[in-house]
Amino acid sequence: MRFEELSYPDAxxxxxxxxxxxxxxALALQQRFESNVVSYSKAIPVAFEEGRGATIKxxxxxxxxxxxxxxxxxxxxxxxxxxxxxxxxxETKLIHALDFPTRPKLDLIQKLVAIAPGGMRDRSKxxxxxxxxxxxxxAAVKLAKFHTKRIGxxxxxxxxxxxxxxxxxxxxxxxFKENFLPLLPxxxxxxxxxxxxxxxxxxxxxxxxxxxxxAEYVRxxxxxxxxxxxxxxALLVExxxxxxxxxVPPDAYVAELRTIADDYAVPLIMDEIQAGLGRTGTMFxxxxxxxxxxxxxxxxxxxxxxxxxxxxxCRDEYDTxxxxxxxxxxxxxxxxxxxxxxxxxxxxxxxxxxxxxSLGARMLKRLEEAQGRSRHMGDVRGRGLxxxxxxxxxxxxxxxxxxxxxxxxRRCYSQGLIVELGGHYNNVVRFLPPLVLTEExxxxxVDIFAKAVEEHEAGR
Numbered sequence: 001m002r003f004e005e006l007s008y009p010d011a012x013x014x015x016x017x018x019x020x021x022x023x024x025x026a027l028a029l030q031q032r033f034e035s036n037v038v039s040y041s042k043a044i045p046v047a048f049e050e051g052r053g054a055t056i057k058x059x060x061x062x063x064x065x066x067x068x069x070x071x072x073x074x075x076x077x078x079x080x081x082x083x084x085x086x087x088x089x090x091e092t093k094l095i096h097a098l099d100f101p102t103r104p105k106l107d108l109i110q111k112l113v114a115i116a117p118g119g120m121r122d123r124s125k126x127x128x129x130x131x132x133x134x135x136x137x138x139a140a141v142k143l144a145k146f147h148t149k150r151i152g153x154x155x156x157x158x159x160x161x162x163x164x165x166x167x168x169x170x171x172x173x174x175x176f177k178e179n180f181l182p183l184l185p186x187x188x189x190x191x192x193x194x195x196x197x198x199x200x201x202x203x204x205x206x207x208x209x210x211x212x213x214x215a216e217y218v219r220x221x222x223x224x225x226x227x228x229x230x231x232x233x234a235l236l237v238e239x240x241x242x243x244x245x246x247x248v249p250p251d252a253y254v255a256e257l258r259t260i261a262d263d264y265a266v267p268l269i270m271d272e273i274q275a276g277l278g279r280t281g282t283m284f285x286x287x288x289x290x291x292x293x294x295x296x297x298x299x300x301x302x303x304x305x306x307x308x309x310x311x312x313x314c315r316d317e318y319d320t321x322x323x324x325x326x327x328x329x330x331x332x333x334x335x336x337x338x339x340x341x342x343x344x345x346x347x348x349x350x351x352x353x354x355x356x357x358s359l360g361a362r363m364l365k366r367l368e369e370a371q372g373r374s375r376h377m378g379d380v381r382g383r384g385l386x387x388x389x390x391x392x393x394x395x396x397x398x399x400x401x402x403x404x405x406x407x408x409x410r411r412c413y414s415q416g417l418i419v420e421l422g423g424h425y426n427n428v429v430r431f432l433p434p435l436v437l438t439e440e441x442x443x444x445x446v447d448i449f450a451k452a453v454e455e456h457e458a459g460r
Contacts, residue, residue, distance in 0.1 A: 001350065003436045006053030006077050011441065012416025012448070013063040020060025023047040043420070044413050051078025054437040056418065065445045067431045068418045072242065072274045072386070075301035075352065076343045077436040083304040086342035090335050097332040099128070104337035108311075111344050116313050117284045118292030125319040128331035131308030133273040133299035134162025137236070139326050140295045140312045141166065144234035144267045146321045152186035152232035154221065154266070158194060158244030158424060161236065161271055170236050173243075188229050190218045192241060193249030196379040196390060197398065197424070207250040215256040222264045234267045234295075235260075239285035242274035245423030246388025246430050248381050251289035258291045267294040267318065273310070274386070277301040278347050278435055281357030281384035288383065294318055304339030352435040356384035363387060363431070363442055370450040375457055376404050387431040389449075390423060400425030404456060411452035417445050 019027060026047035030038065041047070046064075050057045054077055056066045066078070076083060090104055097105070109126040116124050129139040141153055155161070155170040162168065168177060169184035177183065191199040191214040195206055200213045218235075221227045239254050241247040261268040270293035275285035279301070282288055286296075295318060299310035308330075347353065364382055367389060371377040378392035391401040391408070405427045412419050412429075422430045429449070433442075 003438050006436050007055040008052050008063050011055040011063045011065050014416050016060045018414050019045045022059035053077040054434040054441055064416050064418050065441050066418050067433045067445050068420045069432045069434050072432040073300045073306055074434045075277055076346050077434040080305050082346045083339050083342045086338045087335055090338040094334050097334055099332050102334045104334045108337045108341040112313055115283055117287050120292055123316050124313050127312050129328040131330050133310055134164040134167040136297040136299050136310035136312050137161040138166040140269050140297050141234055147318050148233045150233035152230055154188050154232045154235045156192040156237050157189050158192045158241050160243035193253040194247050210250045215253050219260050234269050236269045238271045240275040243422045245428040246382055246386055248383050254289035254291050269295045271297050273297055273299045278353040279384055279386050282353050302340050303336050304343035307336035307339045309336040309340055356435045359442055360384040366446045374453050385433055388428045390428045400427040402427045405429055407456050408452045415448045417448040
């Protein structure tokens with residue numbers, strides 16, 4: 001199968017202004033009947049109707065290149081035909097089965113154990129709870145607490161793990177938390193290796209200059225009797241931060257966290273919900289540093305083409321809780337599991353991690369060239385097809401420029417490219433395209449983005 005066959009051949013194709021009349025009508029109905037909590041369609045005012053591969057079409061017939069990928073869900077592309085075949089084969093047999101063994105579940109759990117990173121491979125167990133990433137994070141922390149008989153969690157600045165009360169407790173964003181306090185107790189936040197804005201002022205904006213002081217501070221937090229932190233039940237971290245702004249730490253930083261966790265007998269939980277399953281150029285982001293976690297959370301791309309599904313993988317020795325300690329009504333959704341297994345098979349057959357690695361490098365090179373021409377592209381970073389461009393008002397002061405990022409996003413969707421924002425200051429344009437993105441679509445997308453930046457800076 002050629003990836004070109006998966007997407008609309010004429011993308012981007014804009015036939016109306018954005019939003020077009022049908023999108024405006026749909027958005028008005030949504031505003032009337034759906035809660036005000038909706039966010040994406042307020043930032044990107046479009047109503048979608050169809051998706052294929054790395055492209056998506058709205059109700060008015062506009063065809064976009066999709067660099068958002070459903071927030072990193074659609075790793076194998078919209079409506080991947082191989083996954084749809086597996087879904088159709090399963091949906092007429094059995095859909096809901098709680099935690100009874102079914103063929104899709106057995107296929108998926110065996111596959112996850114077989115591809116697990118490093119020392120987890122063939123020496124781990126899989127468990128399910130609810131269908132979202134938040135559910136997976138809460139389940140992993142719950143097991144870590146049971147296993148260690150401790151209650152605290154050491155999380156990281158810039159980390160995002162979900163919106164349920166527990167997962168929100170482990171996420172650092174103030175705007176998400178401030179109206180819902182108090183949350184879980186004994187959650188502390190350590191500095192992440194955000195080298196462009198080094199919390200210790202040491203790195204000169206590049207991971208190559210990292211002095212690892214942020215990792216040493218994590219050690220200090222656990223070692224110093226007066227750090228105020230009781231030895232936690234888990235150290236919870238993303239190997240590459242997603243919502244925090246596509247932040248890629250030095251590999252040595254992630255590896256050192258593994259060493260620190262071992263030194264203080266703290267289970268290491270890797271949140272691979274967004275970065276995992278091929279997106280960064282390896283099957284799991286922690287593999288770049290050669291790090292094996294004790295527990296690993298998965299969701300987003302795990303559901304194949306958007307089916308709600310999450311899972312946790314843990315080393316055999318952590319599977320210490322008794323039956324019924326963690327349950328969930330939808331932990332046996334056979335169609336979602338069939339989709340997930342088919343998606344991983346597609347990734348392996350078509351070498352999606354390798355494709356993401358090479359195509360991402362090509363895109364980063366072109367973005368760095370655009371950065372050299374721009375006054376406001378402060379940092380370009382990423383790994384594979386998980387890329388972030390941080391906008392600033394001034395490259396010397398690095399004053400965050402959310403307003404510029406928002407305008408660039410608007411210009412992009414108006415010209416047929418869907419991107420979204422993130423980062424500490426919401427000033428990072430993030431690329432999370434389906435991994436079946438072709439070179440042609442990648443180049444077109446980068447061209448649209450670069451043009452949007454140039455037009456903003458020219459005041460057009």
